[in-house]
Structures are given as structure tokens and as C-alpha cells.
Amino acid sequence: MKTAYINNTPHQFKEDETILNFVKRVVGEKIIPTLCDAPNLEAFGSCRICSVDVALEKDGPTKVMASCHTPVSTDMYIYPSSESIQELRKNIIELVISDHPLECLTCEVNGNCQLQDVVGEVGLRDVRYPKEFENHLDYKKDLSHPYMTSDFSKCINCYRCVRACDEVQGQFVLSMAGRGFDAHIVKGEEQNFFESACVSCGACAQACPTSAISDVFESKSTKADEKTRTICTYCGVGCNLEVSTKNGEILSIQAPIDAEVNAGHTCLKGRYAFKFYNHEERLRQPLIKKNGEFEEVSWDEAYEYITSKMSSFKDEFGPDSMAGISSSRCTNEENYLMQKFFRAVIQTNNIDGCARVCHSPTALGMQRTFGTGAATNSVDDLDDTNCIMVIGANPTSGHPVTGAKMKQFAMKTDNISIVIDPRKTEIANYATHHLQLRPGTNVAVLNMMMHYIIIEGLADEKFIADKTEGFDNYKKSLLNINIDKLEEVSGVNRELVRQAAIAYATAPNAMSFHGLGVTEQYQGTFTVMQIADLALLTGNIGRRGVGVNPLRGQNNVQGAADMGVQPHQGAGYLDITNDDVNRKYNAFYGATVPKHIGYKIPEMFEAALEGKLKALWIIGEDVVQTDPNTQKVIKALNSTDLVIVQELFMTETAKYADVVLPGASFLEKSGTFTNGERRIQAVRKVVEPQGNSKVDGQIIIDVMNRMGYTQPDYDAKTMLEEISQIVPFFAGVKWDELGKRGKQWPVAKGGTDTQILHTDTFKRGKGKFVYNEFAESREILKHGDEYPYILTTNRDLEHYNCGAMTRRTGNVEIHTEDVLWINPEDAAEKNIKEGDKVCVESPRGKVDLSAFITDGVKPGILSTTFHFPEIMVNNLTSDEHCTEAHCPEYKVVSVKMRKSKGEFARK
Ligand code: SF4
Numbered sequence: 001m002k003t004a005y006i007n008n009t010p011h012q013f014k015e016d017e018t019i020l021n022f023v024k025r026v027v028g029e030k031i032i033p034t035l036c037d038a039p040n041l042e043a044f045g046s047c048r049i050c051s052v053d054v055a056l057e058k059d060g061p062t063k064v065m066a067s068c069h070t071p072v073s074t075d076m077y078i079y080p081s082s083e084s085i086q087e088l089r090k091n092i093i094e095l096v097i098s099d100h101p102l103e104c105l106t107c108e109v110n111g112n113c114q115l116q117d118v119v120g121e122v123g124l125r126d127v128r129y130p131k132e133f134e135n136h137l138d139y140k141k142d143l144s145h146p147y148m149t150s151d152f153s154k155c156i157n158c159y160r161c162v163r164a165c166d167e168v169q170g171q172f173v174l175s176m177a178g179r180g181f182d183a184h185i186v187k188g189e190e191q192n193f194f195e196s197a198c199v200s201c202g203a204c205a206q207a208c209p210t211s212a213i214s215d216v217f218e219s220k221s222t223k224a225d226e227k228t229r230t231i232c233t234y235c236g237v238g239c240n241l242e243v244s245t246k247n248g249e250i251l252s253i254q255a256p257i258d259a260e261v262n263a264g265h266t267c268l269k270g271r272y273a274f275k276f277y278n279h280e281e282r283l284r285q286p287l288i289k290k291n292g293e294f295e296e297v298s299w300d301e302a303y304e305y306i307t308s309k310m311s312s313f314k315d316e317f318g319p320d321s322m323a324g325i326s327s328s329r330c331t332n333e334e335n336y337l338m339q340k341f342f343r344a345v346i347q348t349n350n351i352d353g354c355a356r357v358c359h360s361p362t363a364l365g366m367q368r369t370f371g372t373g374a375a376t377n378s379v380d381d382l383d384d385t386n387c388i389m390v391i392g393a394n395p396t397s398g399h400p401v402t403g404a405k406m407k408q409f410a411m412k413t414d415n416i417s418i419v420i421d422p423r424k425t426e427i428a429n430y431a432t433h434h435l436q437l438r439p440g441t442n443v444a445v446l447n448m449m450m451h452y453i454i455i456e457g458l459a460d461e462k463f464i465a466d467k468t469e470g471f472d473n474y475k476k477s478l479l480n481i482n483i484d485k486l487e488e489v490s491g492v493n494r495e496l497v498r499q500a501a502i503a504y505a506t507a508p509n510a511m512s513f514h515g516l517g518v519t520e521q522y523q524g525t526f527t528v529m530q531i532a533d534l535a536l537l538t539g540n541i542g543r544r545g546v547g548v549n550p551l552r553g554q555n556n557v558q559g560a561a562d563m564g565v566q567p568h569q570g571a572g573y574l575d576i577t578n579d580d581v582n583r584k585y586n587a588f589y590g591a592t593v594p595k596h597i598g599y600k601i602p603e604m605f606e607a608a609l610e611g612k613l614k615a616l617w618i619i620g621e622d623v624v625q626t627d628p629n630t631q632k633v634i635k636a637l638n639s640t641d642l643v644i645v646q647e648l649f650m651t652e653t654a655k656y657a658d659v660v661l662p663g664a665s666f667l668e669k670s671g672t673f674t675n676g677e678r679r680i681q682a683v684r685k686v687v688e689p690q691g692n693s694k695v696d697g698q699i700i701i702d703v704m705n706r707m708g709y710t711q712p713d714y715d716a717k718t719m720l721e722e723i724s725q726i727v728p729f730f731a732g733v734k735w736d737e738l739g740k741r742g743k744q745w746p747v748a749k750g751g752t753d754t755q756i757l758h759t760d761t762f763k764r765g766k767g768k769f770v771y772n773e774f775a776e777s778r779e780i781l782k783h784g785d786e787y788p789y790i791l792t793t794n795r796d797l798e799h800y801n802c803g804a805m806t807r808r809t810g811n812v813e814i815h816t817e818d819v820l821w822i823n824p825e826d827a828a829e830k831n832i833k834e835g836d837k838v839c840v841e842s843p844r845g846k847v848d849l850s851a852f853i854t855d856g857v858k859p860g861i862l863s864t865t866f867h868f869p870e871i872m873v874n875n876l877t878s879d880e881h882c883t884e885a886h887c888p889e890y891k892v893v894s895v896k897m898r899k900s901k902g903e904f905a906r907k
Helices: 019-026 083-097 114-122 160-169 203-207 268-272 299-317 332-346 354-369 379-384 400-411 426-430 442-455 461-467 471-479 483-490 494-506 524-537 557-562 579-589 601-609 630-638 696-706 716-726 778-783 824-829
Strands: 002-006 009-013 051-055 062-066 077-079 148-150 174-177 184-187 213-215 226-231 240-246 249-254 287-290 293-296 322-326 351-353 387-391 416-420 433-435 510-514 547-550 615-619 642-647 659-662 671-674 679-683 789-794 819-822 837-841 846-853 861-865 893-899
Touching (some): 002 019, 009 019, 019 051, 019 077, 051 083, 160 203, 160 400, 203 213, 226 679, 249 268, 299 322, 299 615, 299 642, 299 659, 299 696, 322 332, 322 601, 332 351, 332 557, 332 671, 332 696, 351 601, 354 524, 354 547, 354 557, 379 400, 387 400, 387 494, 416 426, 416 442, 416 494, 433 494, 442 483, 442 494, 442 524, 461 524, 483 494, 524 547, 579 716, 601 630, 671 716, 778 893, 819 824, 824 846
Parallel strands (some): 002 077, 322 351, 322 615, 387 416, 615 642
Antiparallel strands (some): 148 213, 174 184, 287 293, 287 659, 671 679, 789 893, 819 861, 837 846
């Protein structure tokens, strides 16, 4: 380390340390005041409040320098608080205050305003400049948006909001217009927040040091009497949230700067879409349907009803007459309990959940190739990669904080980004290569890519020889593929594929991210295996900045699968058909767990339709709205004697229940969620459950106890202790040691976690190449002629899954309905105009959607979301599924379309 001087005292400074950071580290945080500086933004040097005197020799002439962006150099003499510097700071602040409303006492951020703090720190008492001169105090407030607000009379032109919008979110909505006195912040093209392209992430509001930009929850005010750190309930990114409460009510949510996952950032769902928690429609009392109507009952009555029916079904029809669907919204501990209830108390393996439904091909495909079915690396590795391949994922909508990081990556000049997707997603607009393939042809394109890597001599021969098996046959098959045919079926020019393949293979480090556009397909598992093969082929596995990284959908999809919410694997992915595993579970649970594989969700519905399923307990999953082939799901529920739905709201599924149990939201319970990076993070209770609702884990335990199985009351710490004894990769997980960054599994007994998988060997020994040929989806083969368009479904930024939570927040004002993406050529051919209602029909049913005409999809391809129950898009989707993992094929639906008639015609 080298030496520099602060007030003539020598200190050692770090490489690339700025004067500001050096002084803060050595002398203290409060020595140098700042305004335009922020911990998650690049140094900018605009406000000059952080100026210090600097000499290059002892007692030499000094120069004023902005400390925030000036690096320390050897033998620099720094005087952070000289008399002239203090005077300079006071003068700067005096000028700022001369054009600032003096209404601190009524200001939202009174007591938590950085400008107010700095005024105090520099000792400014009076402003010498008269107020009657021209100023900016009459700016109108912008209250156009359901969340974002602005009052630019409070703006001090520090650029923090502009930089947050650019550097954190990458949205470029905010900018500075005008010069000198006219300099001012603009949104979009001088629009208001609502009209602009703002995505409401709130990064600007959090960055603003005053209340010039804020939000309707006044997140920066200090009115809270408690702040609790917890984890977002929406997507698998797993953002940390800091929730402010007063008198048991939630006031607002901010993003902690020191969070490893999100470092002060969130999307609008995590930061603002929380008001569902005490919405008037929350279920607050158990309900039993009597004579076709729900009636409120006590918990005792509900429990008695459930347990007596389940016990009699068990006696009369056997354990396999019952099944459970657990929830990726719930904690690990609750998912563990739900599968334990079915395995140890009911004694069936009929337990499944959306964790298996949507990413089962990921688990299976990666297990086949590597031996472990989870992300190999962390999102943070974007800092160390040169190339990303995003396939079948729309991260800026589905995983927005990760999506924002990818956008930042893609915008940097030397970085390569490859997007393989049928839609021009936002990330595709920034990509170096966008392979806009026909839905259902991922295997065709990936086989072409690997073919070119081999014939261009870019395979990593040493890695392949040392760490893999099966390559010779694999190579032979790849060299024999029919490029003409694959080019035709995929609709992607071979030269584009070749260039993307070369870019991936020649990057020093390349990492892939995939989503449901990979898994929810007929060849989902094969596609995952190919993505893994691509990493093996190019040696991109086992170090930072590489690997295969599934973007997990719901917040705790990873955790629910880890906990055994699958009919074929118990807690810790142990094979339930294996004798040793069976003995282990039996001994641990003190019960006899069956060894035969249970029903997957579609098989539960089939069994119900065949009269074999007597009871179905569903927690936090709206199968009617989100599972494919809605009418079939409804028939199955109607055919089941006892349907128990544990929910926050009266969802479409809950309407078909016999018993509705009011569960608790993530804000009302403790436990852990595991994000898409295998990171186990602490969820901490913020408020009490609403009304007479209960923590979901406690409900399961109450039923367990009433059915004769002793299970202690729900407590996150003790539950985690139990889990750590049966799930091998949780061996060292302790509630008290999760800290602020959580732990990435596997966690060894001593508590050491694992950031990168497969650094030496693979769990299965060697990485295994298996060639899989492209095959057309059965849906297209069966129905393609009569239903010539392909519909692919996806998600929007503003809503999550069935939208039960987000539709009960301000998000519904931003995004109001599911719309249909149609290419202009198709729209012209069918005489459809923007906003017209379009009737989309599949072999299963039809729905009417408003047209959104865009070249974001190619001719012949349609796209929509499934967030609104009024539309029920899953009336269209089919029972087709991945051949290996049985994941439903939501992404390829054969449909026809026409302009709507009758009540849906354009008014
Ligand atoms: Fe973060 Fe996802 Fe929650 Fe948005 S939805 S705040 S990206 S965890």
C-alpha cells in the first residue's frame, strides 16, 4: 500500500481509492459532506460540496478538488476541512438554498433530508440572497403516476436521479435539459411520470437527496417506528427489502444498499406492490361451502371438517386418493412441512407444485448433464463475463433487477450478448445477436450453434477430454445435422446462428441464462441439456463468469423443489424409490413413506376426472387461471370430493373449493426463501397476519397434529434445524447465521457456502454429452393445419402470474389488461387495427383480446400474457408437455384468429 497524508498525518491508501473514500475510511464518515455522491452510483463531481484542499508536497500550494472522483496519489497532502474549504462549502450551499423552498417543517423528508443535513454540517444560518429574484419555486408537482411523484421546486440539480435511471435501471427516462439557470430535470420528452417510459423501479426516488422525486408512500420520510429487512415475494431474483412500519401498519418499502442481490435496487413489484397485504378482499376467516355458498367458520370447525374427511378417505380409498399442491410463494419451511404432511401423515407421494411444473426440465436436464439441477453461478458473475446468452427469457419483465443488470452489461461496448427468443424483448433490442426463432425450435437452433462451433474448430478439446464423456458420438451426430432443414424450421438464417456460435465460443468467459421459454416446451428437457452441452463444449463451467443459470420464476421455486415438493424426489432431491432413501425418510419422519412415485399435477387432474382423487389440498396456487387447459382443470376440481384451498384471496381456484383457509402473506411470517442463485435468505415477519388468517406453516402443523402426528408449532429457526438434518445441502444452514447476504447451497456443516458449482468435478463424475434431435411439437403436428398461428404466452413487468396480488395494488393502473401482440402483416391481412378485439381460438377454447400491433413478433406468431381472470388465456393452452419432465407446453399453442364480433367487437 502507498502513503498519502490527511492533515499532515501519513496513512496508507488502497489501489484506486478516491480521496472521499480514503478520508471516510481513515477519519470518519461525516468529515466530508456530500450531495451528488451516492453509494450505488458512479462518482460524478457536480455539487462540489465534497471539495477538499490538496497539495502535492508538504506545505506546498493547495488546489481545490472534488474528493468524490479524484483518486488519491502517493504523497498527496489532503486538508478536508481547512478554513477556506469550509467557507467554500457554505457558499455553495447558500446558493443552493437561495432557490429552495424553505418549508422543511411540512416537507415529506423533514428529518431525513440530505440537503437539510448538509446545511447543518456546513453551519449555514442565513441566506444573503433575496427571494424575489428569479427562481424555480413555482414548479408544479407531478402526481400523474400511481407511485412516482415529483416536486422539482425541491430539485438541487445533483443528477442523482438521472444517474440512477441510467446506471441502475438503464431506462434513460430522466435527463437534464437547459443550461445554466434553465437547467432542469425532464422525464422522457418533457412528459409526466405516467406518460413517460418510466418503469417505476423507484431507483430515482431512493437516490434523490431531497423530496424532488419521491413516491406516494413517502418512502424517505422518517415516520416509521420500525424497519424490518426481508425478501421480496414476487420473482426468483430474491431482492432484499427494508419495510417501514408504524403501529403495526406498513408505510413503505426501500431497498437496502448493502444487499448482495439487489444493492439498493428493486422493481416496482418489490418496492411498491405491497398494498395487497391488507386489501379489503384479503381472506380473514376460514370458509366452508354449504349448499353451494361459502360460510365463515371457526378454525376448529374447518380443521374438524378437513381431518375427518381426510381420515375417512384414507381408510376407505387409501392414501393415494389424496394429493397436495404446495406453493412457491411459501417459505422453505412451509414447503417442507407440506410435503412431510403428505408423505409422513397421509403416506402418499402425491405432492407437487409449480416448482416442478415450470422448471422441471431444468432440474432434469441439468441433473442428466451435470448431476445437479440448479444454477451453477451467481448473477454477480456478470461482472466477470464477456458474453451472455439469454434464451427463452424476458428478464427485464420477469426478473427485472437481474434484467437491468443484463441491460447494463449489454450496453457496454466490448460485451457480447446473444438473445434467442421468438419476440423482440427489451434485452433483444440491446443484443449483439438476436436469433428470432419460431416458438418450439430451440433444439434446432442450439444444434446448429454447436455444429458451427465444432466445424470452426472452437470446441475446448482439453476440457472435453478431462471432464466430459460421450463426446465422440455427440460430435458425430452434430456433424450430420441437416442445416437446410433446421434453418427452415427455425426461421433463423444460418449465418446469424454461426456468428452467434463463434461469439459464444470465442469469448474468454460466457454464461447462459434461460427461462420458461426453454422449459415450457415439448423439447424442454432436451433444450436444457443442450444449453449445458454448450457450456461443456466450450469449457464454460466451473469458474466465475460462466455457467448455466436458470432464471427461476416465483420467489421460492428453487426452495420448494429443494424441500421435496415433487412426486418423485423427497426433501433434498433424494429418489423416493430407492431403498436406502426410503429407510432414511422412514426413520427421520417416524412414519412409513411409500416408495412409489406420486401424481404430478396433470396426473392429479386426470385421477380426479377418473374418480380416483377424493381430496386435493392446494396452497397458494391458482391452478384454474394459470394451469393449461382451464376447462379441464375446472372439471377436475368439480370431480374431487374435497378441495381445500389455502389462499390470500378468493382466487379463481378458491371459488371451486369446499374449504378455504386464509393463509398469511410473506409480510406476516418468518422463514427462508431460496433464490435462483441457490441463495437461502431470511424472510422476517413484518406485521401480524390479517384478521383471523394464520401462517401457512402453522395451518399445516395444526392439521398434522389433529391427524395424530406430533409436530411442534411453526418456528423458522427450529424448522430450519429439522431441515438441515435431512436435506444434505442444507447441513450447515442456521437461522442465526444467514446474515444479510444469505448462504448459497450446498452449505457444509461448518457453515461454508458455495458460490460456484462444478469447480473440480461434476456431481455425477463427468459432464455427459447426449445428442437430441429436433422434433416438431405434437401440438403443431396435430393442430397446425387447422390452427395456423402459434401463440406463445409470457409475463409482464407489472403483474405476477395470476395477478392475485399485483391486481390489488397500484400496478393495475399501469397495466390494465392482457393484450395480443400481432405482426402488422397479419393484422392487415385480417383487417385488425390497434385496439380492436381479436378472437383467438385453439382446439380447447377461445378468448377475446385487444390487439397490440407490433413487429416484436414475426408474421404467424402471436403473444400474450395470462394475468387477468376476465380473459382466462389458459382456456387456449393445451395438455401437451415436455416429453421428459412433463412440464406443460405454454409456449407453443396452435390457434386461429379473427376480428371479434358481437359484444367484443370494437365499440
Ligand atoms: Fe426484485 Fe424480483 Fe421482487 Fe422485482 S419482483 S423486487 S426483481 S425479487
